[in-house]
Amino acid sequence: MGIRSGAEYIKGLQSRQPEIWLQGRRVTSVYDEAVFKQPILEIAKLYDMQHDPEYQDKITHICEETGERVNNAFLPVKSAEDLEARRNLYEAYAKATFGLMGRTPDFLNIVLTSLYSNASFLEKYNRQWAENVKSYYRYIRDNDLFLTHAIINPQNDRSKTSHEQQDMFTHLGAVRETPEGLIVRGAKMLATLAPITDEVIIYSFPGFKPGDERYALAFAIPIDTPGLRILCREPMQDGKRSVYDHPLASRFEESDAVLVFHDVLVPWDRVFLYNNVEAANGLYPKTGIAQQPAHQTGVRGLIKLQFATEVAVRLADSIGVDVYLNVQNDLGELIQSVECIRALLRTAERECDVLPSGEMMPGWVPLETIRGLLPKMYPRAIEVLQIIGAGGLLMSPTDADMVHPELAEDMEKYYAGRAGISGSERVRLFKLAWDLCGEAFGQRLLQYERYYTGDPIRKRAIFYNNYKRERSFSLVDDALSVFEGKKTAESVLPVKRASGAD
Ligand SMILES: Cc1cc2nc3c(=O)[nH]c(=O)nc-3n(C[C@H](O)[C@H](O)[C@H](O)COP(=O)(O)OP(=O)(O)OC[C@H]3O[C@@H](n4cnc5c(N)ncnc54)[C@H](O)[C@@H]3O)c2cc1C
Numbered sequence: 001m002g003i004r005s006g007a008e009y010i011k012g013l014q015s016r017q018p019e020i021w022l023q024g025r026r027v028t029s030v031y032d033e034a035v036f037k038q039p040i041l042e043i044a045k046l047y048d049m050q051h052d053p054e055y056q057d058k059i060t061h062i063c064e065e066t067g068e069r070v071n072n073a074f075l076p077v078k079s080a081e082d083l084e085a086r087r088n089l090y091e092a093y094a095k096a097t098f099g100l101m102g103r104t105p106d107f108l109n110i111v112l113t114s115l116y117s118n119a120s121f122l123e124k125y126n127r128q129w130a131e132n133v134k135s136y137y138r139y140i141r142d143n144d145l146f147l148t149h150a151i152i153n154p155q156n157d158r159s160k161t162s163h164e165q166q167d168m169f170t171h172l173g174a175v176r177e178t179p180e181g182l183i184v185r186g187a188k189m190l191a192t193l194a195p196i197t198d199e200v201i202i203y204s205f206p207g208f209k210p211g212d213e214r215y216a217l218a219f220a221i222p223i224d225t226p227g228l229r230i231l232c233r234e235p236m237q238d239g240k241r242s243v244y245d246h247p248l249a250s251r252f253e254e255s256d257a258v259l260v261f262h263d264v265l266v267p268w269d270r271v272f273l274y275n276n277v278e279a280a281n282g283l284y285p286k287t288g289i290a291q292q293p294a295h296q297t298g299v300r301g302l303i304k305l306q307f308a309t310e311v312a313v314r315l316a317d318s319i320g321v322d323v324y325l326n327v328q329n330d331l332g333e334l335i336q337s338v339e340c341i342r343a344l345l346r347t348a349e350r351e352c353d354v355l356p357s358g359e360m361m362p363g364w365v366p367l368e369t370i371r372g373l374l375p376k377m378y379p380r381a382i383e384v385l386q387i388i389g390a391g392g393l394l395m396s397p398t399d400a401d402m403v404h405p406e407l408a409e410d411m412e413k414y415y416a417g418r419a420g421i422s423g424s425e426r427v428r429l430f431k432l433a434w435d436l437c438g439e440a441f442g443q444r445l446l447q448y449e450r451y452y453t454g455d456p457i458r459k460r461a462i463f464y465n466n467y468k469r470e471r472s473f474s475l476v477d478d479a480l481s482v483f484e485g486k487k488t489a490e491s492v493l494p495v496k497r498a499s500g501a502d
C-alpha cells in the first residue's frame with residue numbers, strides 16, 4: 001500500500017474502537033470526540049503532505065524492497081544522503097506543527113526502523129525476536145501506520161524496582177505463556193497521542209535488576225487490542241475553543257495517557273523481547289533507538305525554540321520595548337540559543353557514528369548536548385516571553401469583544417501597539433504568546449521539553465560518564481608535562497616527552 005493520505009488515516013481510526021477513557025466516560029468514536037478532532041486533523045495534514053508535490057520528494061522515497069513509495073522515517077540510514085532525507089522529513093513535519101507536536105508519526109517509525117536495522121542485537125538472544133521485529137517494521141512501513149509508545153513504569157514508588165512494588169502487576173509484566181502468545185498485566189506511561197494512533201509499542205529505558213525478568217519486555221499490538229485500557233489525562237481544551245482566542249492551544253494539544261493492560265494477549269509474532277534483563281537493558285543503548293530519535297527531536301526542538309523566539313521578538317517589537325537594553329539582552333540570548341542548537345545539529349549531521357550494522361547515526365555528543373541544553377533553553381524562552389509580555393499578556397479580550405460593534409473602536413484604539421501595530425494585530429500576537437507561556441497547554445509544552453527524553457539530570461550524568469570513558473582529557477597531561485620529573489615549580493624547565501613533543 002505505501003503512503004497513506006489523511007483521509008485514509010482517519011478511516012483507519014474510524015474502523016476501530018479502542019477502550020479510551022476520558023473524564024469518566026468511555027469514548028465511542030474517537031474521530032467525533034471534540035478534544036481529539038483538531039489534533040487528528042493536524043496529523044491527517046502530515047499524511048496528506050506525503051502526496052503533495054511540494055513535499056513528496058522531500059519526505060518520501062521509493063522503497064528498495066517493495067518498489068512502493070514510503071515515508072523517509074522508514075529509510076534505513078546508510079549514507080549522508082539518507083540522513084539528509086530524514087532531516088528533510090523532520091523539518092517538514094516540525095514546521096507544519098511549529099515543533100509543538102512531539103510525537104508525530106515519524107518519531108516512532110524511526111525507532112522501529114532502527115530496531116529493524118539493528119535486529120542482530122536481538123538475534124544474539126533469540127532469533128525469533130529479530131524476525132518478529134523485521135516483519136513488524138515491514139508491516140508498519142507498508143501500511144504507513146502511526147504508533148504510540150509507553151516506555152516508563154507508572155510513578156508509584158521510584159525507590160523500588162518493578163518486582164519490589166506492592167503489587168506484582170502494578171508495573172506491566174508477563175503473567176503467563178499460552179500457545180497463542182504472552183499474557184501481560186499492569187500499567188505503563190505516558191502514551192502521548194495514544195487515542196489517535198493505530199498501534200502501540202512497548203519497551204523500556206534501561207534499569208532492570210535481577211528479579212525484574214517478567215518486566216523485561218518489548219512488544220507491539222494494535223491500539224484496540226482487547227483488555228488494553230487507555231486512561232487519558234484531563235484535557236486542557238474542550239475542543240470547542242476559538243482558533244482566534246487560542247491559535248495554538250485549540251489545534252495542537254497532544255493528549256497523554258496511562259495504558260493499563262488487563263491480561264492482554266500479545267501474539268508470539270509480536271513479542272520482541274521477553275524475560276531477559278540483559279537484553280532489555282541493552283535495547284535502548286545498543287540498537288540506535290536513542291540516537292536516531294534524538295535527531296528527530298533535535299530538529300523538532302530547534303523549530304519549537306525558534307518559534308518561541310520569533311514570538312518573543314515580534315511581541316517586544318509590537319509594543320516598542322525592544323529599544324531597551326535589558327529586552328535586547330534577553331532576546332539576544334534566545335537567538336543565540338537557537339543558533340547554538342542549529343550549529344549542534346549541523347555538527348551532529350557531519351560527525352556521524354556508524355554502527356556495526358552499517359547504520360549511520362548523527363553524532364552522539366552533539367545530539368546529547370542538544371538533549372541537555374533544550375530542557376533549559378526552552379523554559380528560559382517561555383520565561384522571557386512572560387517577562388516581556390508582562391501585564392499585557394493579561395489584557396487580551398476575546399474574539400467576541402473584538403467584533404462587537406459597540407467595542408470595535410475601543411479595541412482598535414486602546415489595544416493598539418506602537419505606531420503601525422493595530423489593536424487587532426497586537427491582540428492576536430499576545431494571544432499567540434499566551435498560548436505558549438500562560439495556558440495549561442503551554443505548561444505541558446514546557447514539561448514535555450523538560451522530560452520527553454527522560455530525566456534530564458540522570459541523562460546528563462550518563463552523558464558525563466560515557467564521555468569520560470571515551471576520552472583521556474589529555475590537555476591536562478600536556479599542561480602538566482612541564483613538571484615531569486620535577487618536584488617543584490621553581491626548578492621547572494620544559495622536558496622532552498616520550499613522544500618527542502615538547
Ligand atoms: C508531556 C510528556 C509527554 C510524554 N510522552 C511520553 C510518551 O509518549 N511515551 C513515553 O514512554 N513516555 C513519555 N513521557 C514520559 C517521559 O519519558 C518521563 O516523564 C521521563 O522519562 C521522566 O520520568 P518520570 O516522569 O517518571 O520522572 P521520575 O523518574 O519519576 O522522576 C521524578 C523526579 O525524581 C527524580 N528521580 C527519580 N528517580 C531518580 C533516581 N533513580 N535517581 C535520581 N533522581 C531520581 C528525578 O530527577 C525527578 O526530578 C512523557 C513525559 C511528558 C512530561
Ligand SMILES: Nc1c(O)cccc1C(=O)O
Nearest residue numbers: 289290293294452453454
Ligand atoms: N524519549 C524517547 C522515547 O520516548 C523513545 C525513544 C527515544 C527517546 C529519546 O529521547 O531518546
